[in-house]
Amino acid sequence: MNIEGKIKENIIEAFQKIYSSEIPEKLIQIQKTRKEFIGDFTVVVFPFLRFSKKSPELTAEQLGVYLKDNVSEINEFNVIKGFLNLKFLDSFWIDFLNTTLLEENYGFKQAKEDSEKIMIEYSSPNTNKPLHLGHVRNNLLGYSVAQILKASGKNVMKVNLVNDRGIHICKSMLAWQKWGNGQTPETSHLKGDKLVGNYYVKFDQEYKKQVATLINKGISADDAKKQAPLLVEAQKMLLKWEMKDAETIALWEKMNAWVYKGFDETYNKLGIDFDKVYYESETYLLGKAIVAEGLKNGVLIKKEDGSVWADLTKDGLDEKLLLRADGTSVYMTQDIGTANQRFSEFNIDKLIYVVGNEQNYHFQVLALVLKKLGYSWADNLFHLSYGMVELPNGKMKSREGTVVDADDLLNEMIETARETSEELGKLDSYSDEEVNNVVETIALGALKYFILKVDPKKNMLFNPKESIDFNGNTGPFIQYSYARIKSVLNKAKNQNIKQTENVSNKIKINEKEISLIKLIFDYPSTIIEAADSYSPALIANYIYDFAKEFNQFYHDCTILKEPDINIRNFRLILSDMVGKIIKSSMSLLGINVPKRM
RNA sequence: GGUCCAAUAGCUCAGUUGGAUAGAGCAACAGCCUUCUAAGCUGUGGGUCGCAGGUUCGAAUCCUGCUUGGAUCACCA
Secondary structure: OOHHHHHHHHHHHHHHHHHOOOOOHHHOOEEEOOOOOOOOEEEEOHHHHHHHOOOHHHHHHHHHHHHHHHOOOEEEEEEEOOEEEEEEOHHHHHHHHHHHHOOOOOOOEOOOOOOOEEEEEOOOOEOOOOOEHHHHHHHHHHHHHHHHHHHEOOEEEEEEEEEOOOHHHHHHHHHHHHHOOOOOHHHHOOOHHHHHHHHHHHHHHHHHHHHHHHHHOOOOHHHHHHHOHHHHHHHHHHHHHHOOOHHHHHHHHHHHHHHHHHHHHHHHHHOOOOOEEEEHHHHOOOOHHHHHHHHHHOOOEEOOOOOEEEEOHHHOOOEEEEEOOOOOEOHHHHHHHHHHHHHHHHOOOEEEEEEEHHHHHHHHHHHHHHHHOOOHHHHHEEEEEEOOEEEOOEEOOHHHOOOOEHHHHHHHHHHHHHHHHHHHOOOOOOOHHHHHHHHHHHHHHHHHHHHHOOOOOOOEEOOOOOOOOOOOOOHHHHHHHHHHHHHHHHHHHHOOOOOOOOOOOOOOOOHHHHHHHHHHHHHHHHHHHHHHOOOHHHHHHHHHHHHHHHHHHHHHOOOOOOOOHHHHHHHHHHHHHHHHHHHHHHHHOOOOOOOOO
């Protein structure tokens, strides 16, 4: 049994023996003792007062005496107000550390065949523009949550749904046809996604000119937007695409291929991957049959013009269109179809969508409609809704050119990391290739940590003028702590100081050392909590506290020059364990750690 | 207007089943490298937890109302 269970059991016994009363287990709160008090675990006694019928202090005192007599691990206790602080024997913590050394992947649970199966969809880019900072948050979140879920013992399948069709793609295609002069990524020396994105912008510019001209001729703004020849032409192109016109399909395939190549480069650099990629061009017709079925069952309604709707007004929402009057489907229809397909094809238990909070309403409607249609798994959809990345002057707007491009940002971070490394002279003896590797690891660590340490559901601010920090609560700070550990372990090896298998539990350990062991103790439950709440931020905060604690230990305690061999050995083993956990927890954020920096 | 989300130090953020004197980082100031990496460590200053009620032994946390900011309510995706 774990130690908290043991304490709880003894508290219940204590109340039977001292007060002859039964206290419900759920009233027992055991929390970590705060730093400013002496102790390891704290029992809050306020909820027990109606059973003990004594003052908080006396209840805590009597409970403390009982626990100390009956729980062998407890060394001493103290009472402050209604809080009973329990201090454990050093040997308890050393024994605990020794057990963790035996574990292959401490903190991680291995998924089994019958473990919960979760599909997580993230990234989901449009093929008409390059990835920007908002996509970066999406990608990092999706990848990290997948890692965390795996570590918590789930079977995880990462998928991407690429929006490769629709009017917006046709806009880029049309602009390229008109003004491209056959330009390709090779001739323009541009990444494919950038090149295609440029033509999307070009379309918008020319379209606006046309609209303005029409308005000058006295046409209303609404009509002008609909009648502009470029838009009409793009719509015609979409129709041709849907009729599988060979020339249109060929152009579409060519330009999408450019984009995918560009995306893959960015994904590679970010360290993001997928187990399966879906394309909307292959899924956009799904869902129509389900809608027809719903219509037959009377769950959905058909209007006079032939369009099909879900009436959600009784649920406090509006009516939602599912099929247009001409019978074509909308996004919602497709999502209904793909969700159904995924649950039946892969027998998944849960489907997570990593999508920005601007689509909260969409997913609310999706779950509700699926439920009305009678799908039992409708409750197992989860919209992992994350906040927008804002700039100091508000949202990113592609039209105003305030978008922070993902590739540009990465390159800038790498250059900053390089300059800092050169200033500090840390990598002077490294080859160019080694320097490049380390500098990229640091830059990515800084960016990923910066984004993931913020609670996903909150909006976050990014100021491009103040480049992301490398000091304080940052990725590089944690990476640096790791590099220090590696350096000490290396020196130990070179000096022929060998670590023993485990630690003697006879030694006396200090406060910093106990704090570190307690944080090691917290690691498994932190992973579970992060998985349950889909929050990499919990992992990030945990690692920061851990690395900070290690740096204090490192500052206060010498390791290699410690004269007591048993203590030296203990500190080496402890440092080694801290390093392993930093590495493994950073991997949950998709961040690598360098051996030196 | 309806629905949903947010508001904590000058700035960026923690604070998760309600618990002790609300914490970090950045910025400012003052210290610490002859000693395992100073991308580090230590200290000082900085708070009406948006406002007002309520529940409770106890509220940043739960409830109600209000203020402010954001998102959304398309035959867009």
